[in-house]
Amino acid sequence: MDYTYTVSSIITLLNCINYVGCVFHTKPAADSTPSVGCATKPKISYQRDVHPIFMDKCIVCHTAPYGEGYRKTGLDMESYEALLDGSIYGPGIVPGNSKTSPLNMLLEGRAGNLSRKLKNQHKPITGHEIKILKLWVEQGAKNN
Numbered sequence: 001m002d003y004t005y006t007v008s009s010i011i012t013l014l015n016c017i018n019y020v021g022c023v024f025h026t027k028p029a030a031d032s033t034p035s036v037g038c039a040t041k042p043k044i045s046y047q048r049d050v051h052p053i054f055m056d057k058c059i060v061c062h063t064a065p066y067g068e069g070y071r072k073t074g075l076d077m078e079s080y081e082a083l084l085d086g087s088i089y090g091p092g093i094v095p096g097n098s099k100t101s102p103l104n105m106l107l108e109g110r111a112g113n114l115s116r117k118l119k120n121q122h123k124p125i126t127g128h129e130i131k132i133l134k135l136w137v138e139q140g141a142k143n144n
C-alpha cells in the first residue's frame, strides 16, 4: 500500500534529535498512545511546519479550480480555511483527534472503511511529515 509508513522507534528518535526549530512544552500528551522516543513533544505551527508540507507535496493537485485532487474531491489545501472546509466527503480534519481525522487516517494507512482514497504521488510524503501532521491535529489543528 502506498501510504503505509512504519514509524520505527529509531526513526522517531532521530526525528526527535533532528527536529529543527522544535519548541518543547511540558504538558502531557493528549492521547495515551505509547510514546515513542520523545518524552516531550514539539509544538507544531501551521505556518512554519504544516503549510510548507502541503505546498511542497499536495498543492499541485489540491488547489482550485484546476488541481486534479480538487476537481475530484473538492479538497483545496492552499489556505487554512479551505483545508478545514474539507471535501465532498466532509471534513478531513477533526481538531484534537488524529485518530478519527480522515486525512491522518489516510496518510497513516488506516483508511479502514472510509470511502475516500488517496492518489499515488510523484513526490510522496515522508514518515516524518506524517508525524508532524499528526501532532498538529492532536494539538488542535490551529491556524498558528
Ligand code: HEC
Residues within 6 Å of the ligand: 054, 057, 058, 059, 060, 061, 062, 068, 069, 070, 072, 073, 075, 086, 087, 088, 089, 092, 102, 103, 106, 116, 117, 118, 119, 120, 121, 122, 125
Ligand atoms: C498527483 C495529484 C495529487 C497529489 C500530489 C495529491 N493528491 Fe490527494 N488526491 C488526488 C486525487 C485525484 C484524489 C481523489 C482520489 C480518488 O478518489 O480516486 C485525492 C484524494 C485525496 C484525499 C481524499 C479526499 C478527501 O477529501 O478526504 C485526501 C485526504 C488527499 N487527497 C490528501 C492529499 C495530501 C495530504 C496530499 C499531499 C501529501 C495529496 N493529497 C497530494 C490527487 C493528488
